[in-house]
Every structure is written in structure tokens, then in C-alpha cells.
Amino acid sequence: MSGWLRHHAQSFAAALARIAGEPLGAALNTLVIGVALALPLAAFTALTSLGALVPAGSAEPEMSVFLDLDATRADVERLRAELAGLPGIRNVRFVPKDEALAEIAKTEGLGEVATSLKRNPLPDAFVVRLASPAAAEHAAERAGRLQKVARAQLDAAWVKRLQALLALARAAIVVVGALLAVGLVAATFNTIRLQLATRREEIEVSRLVGATEAWIRRRFLYFGAVQGALGAVAAAALDGAAGLFLGPLAAELSGLYGGQGGLTGLDAPTVAGVVALGAGLGWTGAFLSVSRHLHTLR
Amino acid sequence: MAAISFSDVAKRYPGGHEALVGVTLEIDAGEMAFLTGRSGAGKSTLLKLIPAIERPTRGVVLVNGQNVGRMRAAAVPYLRRNLGLVFQDQKLLHDRTAFENVMLPLAAAGVPPREAAKRVRAALDKVGLLGRERTRPIALSGGEQQRLCIARAVVNRPAILVADEPTASLDAAAASEIMDIFRDFNRVGVTVVVATHDLGLAARYASRTLRLEGGRIAG
Ligand SMILES: Nc1ncnc2c1ncn2[C@@H]1O[C@H](COP(=O)(O)OP(=O)(O)OP(=O)(O)O)[C@@H](O)[C@H]1O
Numbered sequence: 272m273s274g275w276l277r278h279h280a281q282s283f284a285a286a287l288a289r290i291a292g293e294p295l296g297a298a299l300n301t302l303v304i305g306v307a308l309a310l311p312l313a314a315f316t317a318l319t320s321l322g323a324l325v326p327a328g329s330a331e332p333e334m335s336v337f338l339d340l341d342a343t344r345a346d347v348e349r350l351r352a353e354l355a356g357l358p359g360i361r362n363v364r365f366v367p368k369d370e371a372l373a374e375i376a377k378t379e380g381l382g383e384v385a386t387s388l389k390r391n392p393l394p395d396a397f398v399v400r401l402a403s404p405a406a407a408e409h410a411a412e413r414a415g416r417l418q419k420v421a422r423a424q425l426d427a428a429w430v431k432r433l434q435a436l437l438a439l440a441r442a443a444i445v446v447v448g449a450l451l452a453v454g455l456v457a458a459t460f461n462t463i464r465l466q467l468a469t470r471r472e473e474i475e476v477s478r479l480v481g482a483t484e485a486w487i488r489r490r491f492l493y494f495g496a497v498q499g500a501l502g503a504v505a506a507a508a509l510d511g512a513a514g515l516f517l518g519p520l521a522a523e524l525s526g527l528y529g530g531q532g533g534l535t536g537l538d539a540p541t542v543a544g545v546v547a548l549g550a551g552l553g554w555t556g557a558f559l560s561v562s563r564h565l566h567t568l569r
Numbered sequence: 570m571a572a573i574s575f576s577d578v579a580k581r582y583p584g585g586h587e588a589l590v591g592v593t594l595e596i597d598a599g600e601m602a603f604l605t606g607r608s609g610a611g612k613s614t615l616l617k618l619i620p621a622i623e624r625p626t627r628g629v630v631l632v633n634g635q636n637v638g639r640m641r642a643a644a645v646p647y648l649r650r651n652l653g654l655v656f657q658d659q660k661l662l663h664d665r666t667a668f669e670n671v672m673l674p675l676a677a678a679g680v681p682p683r684e685a686a687k688r689v690r691a692a693l694d695k696v697g698l699l700g701r702e703r704t705r706p707i708a709l710s711g712g713e714q715q716r717l718c719i720a721r722a723v724v725n726r727p728a729i730l731v732a733d734e735p736t737a738s739l740d741a742a743a744a745s746e747i748m749d750i751f752r753d754f755n756r757v758g759v760t761v762v763v764a765t766h767d768l769g770l771a772a773r774y775a776s777r778t779l780r781l782e783g784g785r786i787a788g
């Protein structure tokens with residue numbers, strides 16, 4: 272092993288030994304950091320799951336264009352062309368009223384109602400798929416003004432609302448996450464400050480027997496990083512436990528919306544990322560603390 | 570070349586107290602030199618200039634030819650790794666075992682753990698503490714604690730050993746044991762400098778005695 276690598280390996284081992292030497296303090300720190308990280312991590316997981324609730328493709332809004340009941344075949348062909356000519360239209364599908372009724376008859380609970388009808392009360396309709404949510408309002412308004420069109424109805428309103436909500440939630444997670452990251456750095460900063468105070472003698476003796484400032488500093492940096500990483504592991508464990516409890520409920524909810532899956536569990540890359548993040552934040556807190564306090568211990 | 574040389578060295582502490590006023594001396598490699606003098610004469614101050622724990626306010630201190638009074642702070646740890654230091658107030662870590670206390674200088678120097686463990690055991694063996702590795706300093710007698718300090722001082726195999734009152738609180742038998750250890754190191758070529766109140770011990774072990782009086786060498 273190269274000298275540099277060995278120095279770091281020894282600092283790492285010393286940090287582990289120090290944590291093992293103070294199990295209660297380390298456990299409490301781990302819990303504090305774990306809870307702090309668990310919240311944004313859980314929110315992130317929940318968001319990923321919410322994204323799965325929205326059926327694929329439904330981000331593209333659809334519009335139903337209902338025709339007047341007296342619309343003729345010719346009107347249908349004219350409207351098909353006119354609708355296709357509107358800006359922002361992806362495709363146009365004609366749904367004859369018989370097909371619509373058959374569709375309803377297949378729906379549970381409505382079958383009897385449909386077959387008991389003497390006359391089909393439904394209008395012919397077009398289902399128009401639009402290129403973007405932005406173009407939707409405008410297209411709906413113009414379609415509504417076409418001849419023999421009774422009503423143009425945008426179906427994607429709830430999707431748009433949900434997406435706006437998701438975007439807001441994502442932004443909120445970033446903000447909460449950033450605040451908690453600052454909190455974690457502050458927590459490590461304080462832990463290391465206390466450590467420096469209680470290890471003042473050790474620091475003094477280390478200097479007397481030939482330790483460099485970098486060596487002394489590194490012990491605390493590794494301690495901060497290991498502590499942060501342990502906290503992240505605790506956060507993942509907490510969220511995993513919460514997921515076991517909430518997972519079935521989420522699956523049920525998702526089923527009601529015609530989605531699949533429920534809570535997406537934490538995957539390995541996410542856990543690895545969170546652990547790395549915890550280690551990085553712990554290191555940062557320790558670095559700031561050591562930079563601020565070490566030179567005062569002389 | 571002298572192992573240690575002071576020329577016209579003065580040390581004034583912040584607050585104005587003049588602990589050393591113009592000390593000039595040379596200690597050759599392989600000597601076993603004793604520094605005597607009353608309490609407050611400046612013995613500890615003189616010894617602390619050698620590993621650059623204190624810096625002179627005037628004059629030049631050379632250790633193995635290096636001007637340690639002017640040494641960059643970043644170079645001081647490497648100077649200290651070549652010196653063995655026994656402190657008047659011991660400076661043992663009481664929440665660590667004997668083994669861990671002696672390990673500290675090697676860990677700081679980045680010696681590989683297996684090699685380090687071997688050297689720690691060898692050092693403990695030389696001071697008669699092998700078998701007490703897991704004991705904490707508080708559970709050792711005064712003489713054993715002092716020997717533990719010596720083990721920590723020699724574990725880096727220094728060419729110069731500097732000890733400040735290593736026998737201060739010991740009875741005659743324990744003090745002789747400590748001095749025998751120093752003499753053994755001196756016999757294999759280590760330069761030893763010891764500060765003591767005990768003129769009897771100095772007379773028995775010293776190859777040379779320097780007497781400090783009011784911050785000056787008086788003989
Ligand atoms: N850090 C310090 N700040 C101010 N004055 C100091 C400091 N250290 C020592 N002195 C003063 O310098 C003088 C010499 O002290 P020093 O410790 O060198 O004496 P000594 O010969 O080792 O004494 P003793 O035998 O009691 O250990 C004393 O008057 C002491 O009060």
C-alpha cells in the first residue's frame with residue numbers, strides 16, 4: 272500500500288474505532304442524522320411513486336369533441352378534416368355513438384342501464400390527442416366553435432393539476448432537503464467541536480509526539496464522514512421500515528387510479544447516493560469545525 | 570558535530586519573565602548529560618527548546634545541525650519524530666491502554682499497523698512492561714507510569730532522548746530502575762539529556778552535569 276493510501280486507511284480505521292469506543296454517543300448521533308435525512312428521502316421516494324400513479328402517455332392532454340345529435344355523416348367527415356387542421360393536434364379518432372354505448376355497457380354497474388335504453392342518447396364524438404398542454408386550451412376553444420360541435424372538453428385537466436402539484440412538491444423537497452443538509456452540517460460541526468474539546472489532551476500529546484496538523488485534522492474529518500454515512504444508512508433503514516408499513520396502502524391507492532406498483536422501494540443506487548451524500552455532509556461539517564477550532568487548541 | 574548546541578540563548582515568556590538569559594552549551598552525540606538546578610532555574614524551559622515546544626527569544630538552538638528555533642511549524646513534527654521526549658507532567662492519555670499510548674507516535678508517523686504493534690511490544694519489553702499492554706495508566710504504579718512514558722519516547726528509535734524530571738516522585742529503587750534504562754539506551758549510542766533535582770543520581774549516572782542557576786549555566 273502506498274503511504275498516502277495507508278494514512279487514509281488508518282484514519283478511517285481510527286474513526287471506526289472511535290465510534291465503536293463510544294457506542295451510545297455514536298448511536299444518538301446516528302439517530303439524529305438518520306431522522307433528519309429520512310424525511311427528504313421519504314418524500315423523494317413518495318414522489319417517484321406518485322409519478323407512477325399517472326398512467327403513461329397521459330401527460331399528453333386529450334380533448335373530447337361531442338357533436339350535435341343531428342350531425343350527419345358529411346358533418347363527421349368535414350369535422351375530421353377541420354379538427355386535424357387545428358394547430359397543436361397530434362391525431363384525431365372518431366368514436367361513433369354506438370361504440371361509445373358499447374363501451375359504457377362493458378363498464379361494471381352500467382351494463383344494465385345501457386341495455387335497458389330504448390334509444391342511444393349519446394352523441395358521436397372525436398377523441399383528439401394534443402401535442403402539448405400549452406396548446407390545449409386554445410385548441411379546445413376553437414374546436415368548440417366549429418359547426419355541429421356541441422362541446423369540446425379537455426380531459427387532461429387533472430393531469431395538468433397533478434403535474435403542477437408534483438413540480439411544487441419537487442421544489443419543496445429541494446428546499447427541505449437543502450435546509451436539512453445545512454442542519455446536518457451544523458450537527459456535525461457541533462459534534463466535532465465537542466470532540467475537539469474533550470480530546471484536547473490527545474491533540475496536544477499527538478502534536479508533542481510528532482503528529483502533523485493534517486494527521487490530527489484527518490481523524491476528525493473521517494469521524495464526521497463515517498458518522499454522516501451511518502446516519503444515511505439509518506435514514507434508509509427508517510424509510511425501508513416505513514415502506515413495509517405503507518406499501519400495501521399505496522398499492523391499493525394506486526390500483527384505484529388505474530396505475531400499478533405502489534411505493535417504489537428504495538433502490539440500491541438511491542441508497543448508495545444517500546450514503547455518499549451523508550458522508551459528504553458529515554465531512555463538510557467536520558471540515559468547517561476543525562478549520563474553525565483546531566488552531567485555537569494550542 | 571554536537572547533537573545539541575545552544576549559543577547565547579535567551580527565553581522570555583509572554584508576561585516578561587526571563588527564564589533563560591544567555592545559555593551557551595554543547596552536548597555531543599552519545600553523551601549522558603544531566604541538567605540540575607533549583608526549582609524555577611529554567612531546566613524545563615531549556616529542554617522545551619530542543620523539540621521546539623518553546624522558541625528562543627534570542628540566540629540559536631541547533632539539534633543535529635538544524636536550527637530548531639527558526640524551524641517552520643510544518644517541519645516541527647518531523648523533528649519530534651527523531652527525538653524521544655519524557656515530560657515532567659507525563660502527558661499520558663488516561664482513557665487509553667498502555668499499548669495505545671505507546672502506539673500514538675507510530676500511528677502519527679504512519680507506520681504500518683503490524684510493524685507498529687511489533688515495535689510497541691519491543692518498547693514495552695525494554696522498560697519491563699510487557700504483559701501490561703491492556704492496562705490503563707491509572708492502574709500502573711508511579712514508577713511503571715514513568716517507564717510507560719519512556720517506552721513511548723523510545724518507540725520511534727530516536728537518536729536523542731530528552732527527559733524532564735523522570736524520577737521526581739519515585740523512591741530510590743524505582744528511580745535507579747529508570748536511570749538504568751536510560752543508561753542502557755545510552756550504551757547503544759543514544760544521546761540522553763535528563764533534568765533532575767537529585768544531585769545524587771546525577772553523580773552516579775551522568776557522563777556530564779550542567780548546573781542552571783537563574784537562567785544561566787553555572788557550571
Ligand atoms: N509558560 C510559562 N509562562 C510564563 N512563565 C513561565 C512559563 N513556564 C515557566 N515559566 C517561568 O520560567 C521560570 C523557569 O521555569 P522552568 O519550568 O523552566 O523551571 P524548572 O527549572 O524546570 O523548575 P522545576 O524544577 O520546578 O521544574 C520559572 O520562574 C517559571 O515561573
Ligand SMILES: [Mg+2]
Binds near residue numbers: 733
Ligand atoms: Mg521543570
